Amino acid sequence: MPKAIEIASLNAYYGSFHAVADVSLTIAPRSITAFIGPSGCGKSTLLRTLNRMHEVIPGARVTGSVLVEGQDVYGSGVDPVLVRQRVGMVFQRPNPFPTMSIKDNVLAGVRLQRRRLSKGEANSVVERSLRSAGLWTEVRDRLDKPGASLSGGQQQRLCIARAIAIEPEVLLMDEPCSALDPISTLAIEELMAGLKATYTVVIVTHNMAQAARISDKTAFFTIDGARKPGRLVEYGPTAAMFSEPNQQATADYIAGRFG
Amino acid sequence: MGTVVAERPAVRDSGLNRLVGQPEGTRPPGKRWGKAPKASTGVERAGDRAARRLATAAGATILVALAGVGLFLLARGLPAVRAGQGDLPEGATSFWQLAGPLAFGSVWAAALALLFAIPVAVAVALFISMYAPRRFAGPLGATVDVLAAIPSVVYGLWGLMVFAPMTAGLYRWLSDHMGWFPLFAGKPSATGRTILTAALVLAVMVLPIIAAVCREVFLQTPALSVEAALALGATRWETIRLAVFPFARSGIVSGAMLGLGRALGETMAIAMVLSPTPFLMSVRLLNNTNPNTIAASIAQNFPEAYGMEVNALIGLGLILFVITFAVNYLARRVVARSQPGA
Ligand SMILES: Nc1ncnc2c1ncn2[C@@H]1O[C@H](COP(=O)(O)OP(=O)(O)O)[C@@H](O)[C@H]1O
Ligand SMILES: [Mg+2]
Numbered sequence: 001m002p003k004a005i006e007i008a009s010l011n012a013y014y015g016s017f018h019a020v021a022d023v024s025l026t027i028a029p030r031s032i033t034a035f036i037g038p039s040g041c042g043k044s045t046l047l048r049t050l051n052r053m054h055e056v057i058p059g060a061r062v063t064g065s066v067l068v069e070g071q072d073v074y075g076s077g078v079d080p081v082l083v084r085q086r087v088g089m090v091f092q093r094p095n096p097f098p099t100m101s102i103k104d105n106v107l108a109g110v111r112l113q114r115r116r117l118s119k120g121e122a123n124s125v126v127e128r129s130l131r132s133a134g135l136w137t138e139v140r141d142r143l144d145k146p147g148a149s150l151s152g153g154q155q156q157r158l159c160i161a162r163a164i165a166i167e168p169e170v171l172l173m174d175e176p177c178s179a180l181d182p183i184s185t186l187a188i189e190e191l192m193a194g195l196k197a198t199y200t201v202v203i204v205t206h207n208m209a210q211a212a213r214i215s216d217k218t219a220f221f222t223i224d225g226a227r228k229p230g231r232l233v234e235y236g237p238t239a240a241m242f243s244e245p246n247q248q249a250t251a252d253y254i255a256g257r258f259g
Numbered sequence: 260m261g262t263v264v265a266e267r268p269a270v271r272d273s274g275l276n277r278l279v280g281q282p283e284g285t286r287p288p289g290k291r292w293g294k295a296p297k298a299s300t301g302v303e304r305a306g307d308r309a310a311r312r313l314a315t316a317a318g319a320t321i322l323v324a325l326a327g328v329g330l331f332l333l334a335r336g337l338p339a340v341r342a343g344q345g346d347l348p349e350g351a352t353s354f355w356q357l358a359g360p361l362a363f364g365s366v367w368a369a370a371l372a373l374l375f376a377i378p379v380a381v382a383v384a385l386f387i388s389m390y391a392p393r394r395f396a397g398p399l400g401a402t403v404d405v406l407a408a409i410p411s412v413v414y415g416l417w418g419l420m421v422f423a424p425m426t427a428g429l430y431r432w433l434s435d436h437m438g439w440f441p442l443f444a445g446k447p448s449a450t451g452r453t454i455l456t457a458a459l460v461l462a463v464m465v466l467p468i469i470a471a472v473c474r475e476v477f478l479q480t481p482a483l484s485v486e487a488a489l490a491l492g493a494t495r496w497e498t499i500r501l502a503v504f505p506f507a508r509s510g511i512v513s514g515a516m517l518g519l520g521r522a523l524g525e526t527m528a529i530a531m532v533l534s535p536t537p538f539l540m541s542v543r544l545l546n547n548t549n550p551n552t553i554a555a556s557i558a559q560n561f562p563e564a565y566g567m568e569v570n571a572l573i574g575l576g577l578i579l580f581v582i583t584f585a586v587n588y589l590a591r592r593v594v595a596r597s598q599p600g601a
Pocket of ligand 1: 014017019037038039040041042043044045046057227230
């Protein structure tokens with residue numbers, strides 16, 4: 001089976017605080033993988049190690065390796081900027097650039113890579129990305145309005161459009177729906193099934209039902225107490241994990257008997 | 260079995276090289292806080308009332324002071340507009356012969372100073388807020404603040420005794436090699452006491468103020484936008500362009516306006532450095548003959564002035580007052596216009 005992401009013996013630290021301990025797992029291409037687990041167990045931290053966003057926090061560091069399409073993103077001489085172009089990210093809170101129009105938001109990343117972009121090319125990138133993000137019909141006649149004028153759910157889909165406009169191989173999503181209402185959440189869940197055809201998607205979610213609905217595989221993380229590192233408990237196909245988990249901790253968490 | 264640990268805030272509040280002063284990123288640039296809501300009961304509490312009255316009084320005081328200054332300048336300055344030869348300083352034949360070149364000199368020197376100071380100040384502020392290692396950033400910032408507080412006489416002395424002599428050689432070189440450029444035309448000054456030197460001294464003076472304001476503004480950049488840019492594969496400089504500058508624009512203008520105020524009003528540094536020529540209006544930068552500025556001219560002429568001459572100098576002050584207002588207003592208009600959705 002081809003592998004899009006191979007995480008091996010990965011540890012993440014914030015200064016002297018060990019946040020994620022010894023995680024190894026392999027993610028198949030063109031699949032959706034959900035990271036679940038209690039707050040503070042290191043899901044976001046692990047996700048951010050995959051596109052080297054972890055290290056932008058002062059004092060934060062990583063050991064171990066992350067191979068994306070066989071290439072170690074922590075290899076010597078690897079430019080984190082190029083890693084982030086291949087591994088896109090959508091954040092918990094929608095964060096379109098507030099002073100930019102909808103169109104410029106979509107093009108922001110593209111323009112970093114290609115200075116010269118003809119009008120026609122720009123328009124087709126905007127349309128394709130907004131279509132993939134399920135936003136095109138809603139904004140097609142107000143592309144020059146500020147991104148901040150959209151609703152929260154629309155802003156999040158704009159952020160997805162911005163992330164996929166640069167055609168990354170992997171799309172990381174850190175609780176992309178937790179700041180959204182149920183209808184916007186549904187819109188994003190529907191969109192993810194389509195994204196899977198093109199991208200390898202890794203999503204952190206607090207919402208168990210969401211993980212069950214959209215993901216192919218699920219990784220369950222936990223933490224053994226405050227100031228202890230988060231660790232991977234169980235990783236497997238979502239359906240099996242939710243029906244008959246191997247570990248008692250997973251069963252407890254899924255059943256809501258937690259903490 | 261694990262424990263549920265309190266969720267940390269959704270936005271990382273920890274640093275990104277201190278790019279993250281304002282985690283929420285909700286305050287739109289240049290917009291002030293809205294009016295505080297009235298108490299929902301419709302009854303104003305005592306504390307609210309006191310605070311409102313205090314704030315209103317303070318605001319009113321400023322307006323009254325401003326109006327007072329304006330009225331004074333108008334009442335005492337206007338008579339000089341019709342004054343003729345004999346009543347005016349420096350033997351001017353009309354008020355406008357006196358005021359025109361001085362107004363030009365003030366604006367010209369201040370504009371040159373800002374032209375030099377703004378890019379450097381922005382760069383210094385960027386360095387302190389984005390690039391400098393943490394343990395340097397604090398002391399560097401403090402140093403800039405101290406520089407901003409140095410009295411202008413000190414800059415004037417330094418300009419006259421150290422800087423001007425140093426520039427003479429450079430001016431000769433510029434004149435020899437780039438004399439075709441209109442601003443560098445004419446015989447270069449041997450003493451270096453030119454309008455360019457004066458503008459450079461002004462630039463050094465206003466630089467710390469602008470840098471201090473810019474640094475504060477850069478530190479307010481919302482973390483959300485910084486992360487958005489980084490995650491798109493932006494380099495540090497691209498992150499600054501995408502996330503930092505759009506927010507900072509109106510703050511940079513505010514800093515520049517503070518600098519401009521100081522540059523337009525500066526008397527000592529100009530009076531000490533510049534060798535002025537009465538009634539001259541010229542854009543040449545390297546000559547011994549230079550336009551004077553309003554502020555320096557007032558300071559130089561006031562001690563010996565009497566009668567209508569005093570009115571003429573106050574009239575010059577009025578013109579400076581109007582220039583400051585006009586420039587400030589224009590700058591605000593430009594910023595307001597360049598903000599989308601505004
Ligand atoms: N910027 C940071 N600085 C220091 N510690 C952090 C930072 N971000 C997260 N942590 C800590 O790392 C641990 C894992 O956090 P996180 O990955 O955000 O968990 P999750 O996303 O699973 O809720 C928590 O204990 C959290 O307090
Ligand atoms: Mg998280």
